[in-house]
Amino acid sequence: MDKKLIIFDMDGTLVNSSLTIANAINYVRKNLGFEPMAQEYILRLVNDHTINPAQTFYHAKAFDRDHEKWFSEYYTKNHASELVLYEGIKELLDTLKGKGHDLAVATNAYRGSTIESLTHLEVYEHFDAIACYDDVPQGKPHPDMLHKILDQLGHSSHQALFIGDGPRDALASQRAEIDYIMVDWGFTDHTDAVRSVDELHALLLR
Template structure:
């Protein structure tokens, strides 16, 4: 049994508009001004930043922030949602040879809803979100949990994501990883640019 884990936002689906609009909705309700989309997406993926502090000025997310976020996101998370080019074909190419899973720092219910909306949800045996674990990525808990669910060794797994949070989670769990550059980050080095390169990296790892 071989396992491929995908991050969701910025890796499988371009949900940049939904994320940006939601964060700005919360900010405006808290009396802050809106931020640029590219700036928000760059900071959302930065492992060195405390998101609650950065976006809303509090050490941790407050119940009010969470409520505002989920209220808006729930209504709007499916609008402007698209699969990245080539993802649908990639999933089809992999689905017979690999167990496929999703490890996302989004809420797992939204993740199911979003992946079903773009037509690929049924291909993933397991979809874990931040609410499925105590510690989201870059902590390795989510990766360990998926390995345990499917009883697959870390050597027979690979994680694909667009953020250093993904890579850090995989590395701490002893899992091979691939950093992709079509998502929300703009990596200077170490990231691949195309689905073709990703297929090659998967093939090289498991051949």
Template structure:
């Protein structure tokens, strides 16, 4: 029986690509570099903002990362201003979350996005207190794909990994769910393609949120 669902944020619950692209390009502009297109940003994100900035700088020509530390500071300053830029939930996500809550299933967010920005995104779109737990990147918890974040949420919920569905859209997420021994669900509406998800052999790969209530939950009843 499934008692809780843990969701990645970017590319899973919310389409944040415009905000990530806009902030990254504002950062690069401060150091004289041109913009990066959204398709490359999709490949740069998922492993925390430090890796995102590193990849963007190297792609733009700063192969020695001469501006890395300055760019990290600039990105965090700019992201605090623009992290909600054009942010919206993916089609079917609000309905899925309502269905889960109606069934008494606990819901949580686990993101490699900095914690304050994770909370800001979730509360702006869904409202304060909508999710049972919202957890972004913090210094005292290893980033995904380390399972520590999932394990901490499971402990707070009083659930086992066998009672959990973990949702994500990248290879990092697939590794996270598998490392935590949760039932891992890859979603194809996010930042990466089906082939990347299937390479890690998650329990499920889905093309629409409604497949959770129509197919996945039924398989555990």
């Protein structure tokens, strides 16, 4: 593969954060006085682009500062014990950097949580750019963060590839006119997706 910009989603693509995300959402719900939701229910909805997540999880029209504060508070206290990279991801990132590709992350997580997570997992330095929910006017499925990364690193859309695990990522990629690869070892299962990190590794290096 020619040298290019490879953009990764974080949760469900690079990082197995399912436990932390479900627990953090329930921590916010607890602070709001609501009962906890089942982890499976949260993870089924977290990538559903047809819902308003603030309404679904917190009975609010939009996320506010308290939601962000409490979510980040849980993340900060628990990421060291709950977050893990998917097996083979570190080696994949090492190989791609060694081949001279630019790497980036586009995530609907907040910047503080993202930097904490990637730093704890010892891959933060692999990335040339990171675009998060609070860096842009609109998160995925809108293309804002992908455009931000392209502008920051000076790449055109045809020089880029986006790798994610759900319809929000697919729609953002389509709207930014960036090639897309779907993976299915995260929160969702797609029949046309790449099913293992080894398979992705082979696909990117062929």
